[in-house]
Amino acid sequence: MSEAAASRDLPDLDTFREEIRRFLEAEAPPSLRGARGGELDGIWGGRKERWDDKPDRKRWLDVMAARGYTAPTWPREYGGAGLTPAHAKVLHQEMRRLELPPPLIGFGLTMIGPTLLQFGTEEQKRKHLPRIVRGEIRWCQGYSEPDAGSDLASLKTRAVREGDHFIVTGQKVWTSYGDQADWMFLLVRTNPEAKKQEGITFLLMDMDSPGVAVRPIKLISGSSPFCETYLDRVRVPVSNVVGRIDGGWTVAKALLGHERSMIADAFGTGGGRRARNEAETLAGFARRYLGEREGRLADPVLRDRLAQNEMDARVFELTLQRTRDAARAGQAPGPEASLFKLYGTELNQRRQELMVSIAGPAALGWEGPGFSEEELALTRNWLRSRGNTIEGGTSEIQLNIIAKRVLGLPD
């Protein structure tokens, strides 16, 4: 449905705000107000989700999904709410006002959903999108391989056609939440003779298929959501190809764009880490470890780094806002998603390093007594943040993209 068609039967923004406000106040479980909804504590849904100890979260998901508010801008025929971006913004503002967590998160909403809307067949859209909206199916991403990282197009996982099926054999790595997911979208090589970008196909695969094995990966920061996925003669129906056979690279790149936007957004808006009181701010944290002298943070060098970090974060937020404002005003898009992925992840790394510097020896704990929970998390978060500039396309790849596509520098 076009935006104009969608907006025709939508109320004006003020009326809509009133409606949303009444709806949220009536339907949102009060216990969720102030709850966080980031990667670690968000509502991911899926067949493996255990709702027993969190009925309120299930109810929150269900009431929102029933109205399509888990995917507010998706068309109604696929389970979305058909909202314009302006209406969706109102919805998010009203949710923020009540400090409500997102009713659903995950790669279905942020990556494969938008990609299917763009490239999927009618049948694929009708089958998969409503189940994403309702949180019934959780998705994971099968892109990277042990020998295909930044050079993704060199991937080796083979798919050989046998009648109505592809027989898929190979190994995927860095499959986030592969052990929790129900379906995987993956890239496979269907034509080993063609130029490397031209022999790739984009597939949708049920993780319950025979021949799929998943093993978690331990990182320098300890246990992680990442997995290795082994595929041994897995049968995938040909009807699960998104886009053209051998034409998967176009689909893959479009999805990477959605992924970069998602990562940038997570870092830009602070994800689940927005401070809710003074003690939770970086300054509050620094005050606890450094103390004050004459009303100012006692260490002038760390004070300067702290100001730099806060200012970098603020200007990054402003740039995200500028891009959104320009898009709403119908102006040409400003800086690309690559900019946000690049800057957001490096900013987070600087923040984690600064927090370690501020905490000093208290940031060195791995486990056990003598360190608070917060301090142990600090250490792990710092180590984990080193991966931010690698996953989802390294910083160097983002710089290449900016140089080529934005600045037009020659190969």
Add this chain to the structure above:
Amino acid sequence: MQLVRTEDQELLAKTAADFVAEHSPLSRVRTLRDARDPIGYSPDLWRQMAELGWVGIPFPEELGGAGMGLSELAVVMEELGRVLAPEPFLSSVLLGGGAVMLAGTDEQKKAWIPEVAGGRTQLTLAWQEPGSRHHLQRVATRAEKEGGGYRLVGEKIQVLDGTSADALVVTARVSGADDDPAGIGLFLVRRDAPGLVAERQWRVDSRACARLELRDVRVAEEDVLGEPGAALPVLEEVVDRATVGLCAEMLGGLSEAFDRTLAYLKVREQFGVPIGSFQALKHRAARMFVERELSRSAVMAAAAAMDQGNPEARKLVSLAKARCSDAFVLIGNEAIQMHGGIGMTDEHDIGFFLKRARAAEMTFGDAAAHRDRWARLSGY
């Protein structure tokens, strides 16, 4: 706060860009410098800019201005900043004119602002002294009460357009020690005032500046601006507004230096290929692009916040000044490096941007100073 230009602002930017393309090439900086031009800008172009209404942008309509905001002035100053245009927006419109607007009585405003807004009278602000660096409260110049007026004694340096201004708003101390926040006053000194000696200073960026000696300069009662002794807050407000304008100029300058460097990377060949194909340069060019985009967001936010009286406005001014200072110096340095040997020659224009970058960085506080102010304003 909307971080997007209105249609009117887009039109203004287009008009300014066209004007610059037609009348104000970067080579003007060189011509004025090499001629050792005493006033350092073009009175003819200044008159045209006034006729276009730009000089009056931030002043109220009833005082002969256009009744617009810093956001609009920033749009024009960015375009002028692209070619390092030396006309006295910063000194006369924002500093001198700003001081009269914010500290003056209705009578003083009526006497001065229509003339300033029309570009017929030129003002400036003399606040900096030897050793004061960017600290506005470090004022050693003294103002002694004498009859209904005052008598000023002291020295001011790097007064922007100080030899061509018709009158100068001078900061001077009526009480307290040299670093005391209290005790500062603002005084209008006319150029022909006995005891005022102004000599042209020649800075690295060729922007016209003056050193002033105030040898018992008498200021009449009607030329005292605001309440003597309580001027610091209003002085800070004036300089914050001027800082937004300066940041817009810096944004223009760093954008132009970046664009020129990017163009050079595409045409300059070494080893048989354009040097822009080398990843070592590509990545650095991409980082400069990021800095330019972030700088633009900061400048737009600072201008909008000041126009709307946003409680965070002062922090956003510091954000913009710190960002633009770092970005302009980075791009100024990289521009020379990427141009190679030719970039080091005086004959090539690219060096003008680095010189302006440093001068602008030092004006109203560098990045470190504004990080410190951000920290203070944030309570740490």
